[in-house]
Amino acid sequence: MDETIQAQEAAILEDIGEQLKDYDQNRGSLIPILQMIQQRHQYLPPDSIRKVAEHMEIPSSEVYGVATFYNQFRFHPPGKNPIKVCLGTACHVRAADVILENFERKLGIKEGQTSDDREFSLERVACVGCCALAPVAVVGETIHGHMAPSKVEGLLMRIQIHKEMAEREKEKEKNEQS
Numbered sequence: 001m002d003e004t005i006q007a008q009e010a011a012i013l014e015d016i017g018e019q020l021k022d023y024d025q026n027r028g029s030l031i032p033i034l035q036m037i038q039q040r041h042q043y044l045p046p047d048s049i050r051k052v053a054e055h056m057e058i059p060s061s062e063v064y065g066v067a068t069f070y071n072q073f074r075f076h077p078p079g080k081n082p083i084k085v086c087l088g089t090a091c092h093v094r095a096a097d098v099i100l101e102n103f104e105r106k107l108g109i110k111e112g113q114t115s116d117d118r119e120f121s122l123e124r125v126a127c128v129g130c131c132a133l134a135p136v137a138v139v140g141e142t143i144h145g146h147m148a149p150s151k152v153e154g155l156l157m158r159i160q161i162h163k164e165m166a167e168r169e170k171e172k173e174k175n176e177q178s
């Protein structure tokens with residue numbers, strides 16, 4: 001894990017520690033605590049489970065059990081480019097599952113996970129409301145309609161090119177200022 005990510009995680013844990021002071025140890029507080037963490041940080045880092053367990057004085061396995069019971073909780077941080085592949089009916093009948101598999105293969109992660117560099121996260125979603133464009137993938141806020149397994153690589157390449165262009169632009173601005 002690189003240093004920036006380590007520092008981010010440490011800051012998240014510190015924030016959770018601060019927030020926990022507002023919650024008592026009553027079991028009824030457990031779900032609100034998990035919701036608070038997810039709302040503030042978009043996911044439940046592994047160490048947050050331990051921290052919550054310590055605060056509530058219950059086993060980590062119990063906290064984890066509750067968190068995994070509800071599918072509202074994420075255990076991986078959102079990537080800078082969150083990718084959602086629609087597997088609603090209209091997309092599913094147009095081979096959206098093969099598109100999802102292709103993303104998994106090209107990114108080297110499974111659905112529900114985030115790449116180690118946190119550039120990409122991948123998840124399946126139900127209908128995103130534009131079935132006429134099925135099959136659909138959503139990257140960030142952008143909808144990509146009429147997707148096909150063969151378009152996955154090109155889409156990822158475009159994201160990479162945009163990222164490099166943005167980095168170059170930032171570098172240029174920095175050099176101009178100095």
Ligand code: FES
Nearest residue numbers: 086088091127131
């Ligand atoms: S089923 Fe995919 S957009 Fe509706």
